[in-house]
Amino acid sequence: MKEAILHLEKADIYQRDSLVLSQVNLRLNKGDFYYLIGKTGSGKSSLMKTLYGDLLLRKGKGSIVDFDLPTLKEKDIPFLRRKIGIVFQDFKLLNDRTIYDNLIFVLKATGWKDSGKMKTKIYEVLEKVGMKEKYYKKPFELSGGEQQRVAIARALLNDPELILADEPTGNLDPKTSLEVMELLNEIHQSGKTILMATHDYALIVKFKQKTIKCEGGEVFEVVQQAVI
Numbered sequence: 001m002k003e004a005i006l007h008l009e010k011a012d013i014y015q016r017d018s019l020v021l022s023q024v025n026l027r028l029n030k031g032d033f034y035y036l037i038g039k040t041g042s043g044k045s046s047l048m049k050t051l052y053g054d055l056l057l058r059k060g061k062g063s064i065v066d067f068d069l070p071t072l073k074e075k076d077i078p079f080l081r082r083k084i085g086i087v088f089q090d091f092k093l094l095n096d097r098t099i100y101d102n103l104i105f106v107l108k109a110t111g112w113k114d115s116g117k118m119k120t121k122i123y124e125v126l127e128k129v130g131m132k133e134k135y136y137k138k139p140f141e142l143s144g145g146e147q148q149r150v151a152i153a154r155a156l157l158n159d160p161e162l163i164l165a166d167e168p169t170g171n172l173d174p175k176t177s178l179e180v181m182e183l184l185n186e187i188h189q190s191g192k193t194i195l196m197a198t199h200d201y202a203l204i205v206k207f208k209q210k211t212i213k214c215e216g217g218e219v220f221e222v223v224q225q226a227v228i
Ligand SMILES: Nc1ncnc2c1ncn2[C@@H]1O[C@H](COP(=O)(O)OP(=O)(O)OP(=O)(O)O)[C@@H](O)[C@H]1O
Pocket: 015, 016, 020, 038, 039, 040, 041, 042, 043, 044, 045, 046, 047, 214
């Protein structure tokens, strides 16, 4: 049997006291690429947040990159976040510093000390996303697509096994979305496991992958024809 990178069993996903998704069963094996779809408010972000430790898993079983979600403690969260790369719709880059300094900030915050190694790593990830030449720019000097590339580079800094992308193309025009999607596909082909929440049906149709859907408080796998 393949190695599970992410596993939920009868997991209930809550936002405060409201149950958003109940009895979620989900398994992603190493190397999988899954889309997570569903209407606005159906619970995609809540599921993602539970996976990266922003919401606690109060009921059911769950594990992600070797961390047990029901027993996850506040102090474990930085260690969990080193093993997963997270990409958001709104990039979440720090506007008061350069791209290079955005990345060094994350490396230092995740325990890196050697400045030579940090520099090598930063150029490696920027090269991977085609942004090496713009390391000295500040986020507001970049286009949305470029900012998302940098955010993807940031997600790769600690060589995570799993990438969680929550609407990564949500703020981008169709052409730029396609470019970002091609980049995510390359990253997937390099061996990473990816779970990507999206509304972008054009992308889902163009780049076919396994798909799960949030609907009516449940999560289930759908076949491509039933996606829309
Ligand atoms: N911080 C919060 N506190 C309380 N309820 C919340 C919070 N965030 C979301 N919710 C509720 O949880 C439910 C699921 O929201 P969620 O953001 O997970 O949906 P979504 O599928 O990601 O939607 P979208 O596609 O619009 O991002 C909604 O009913 C929402 O109102």
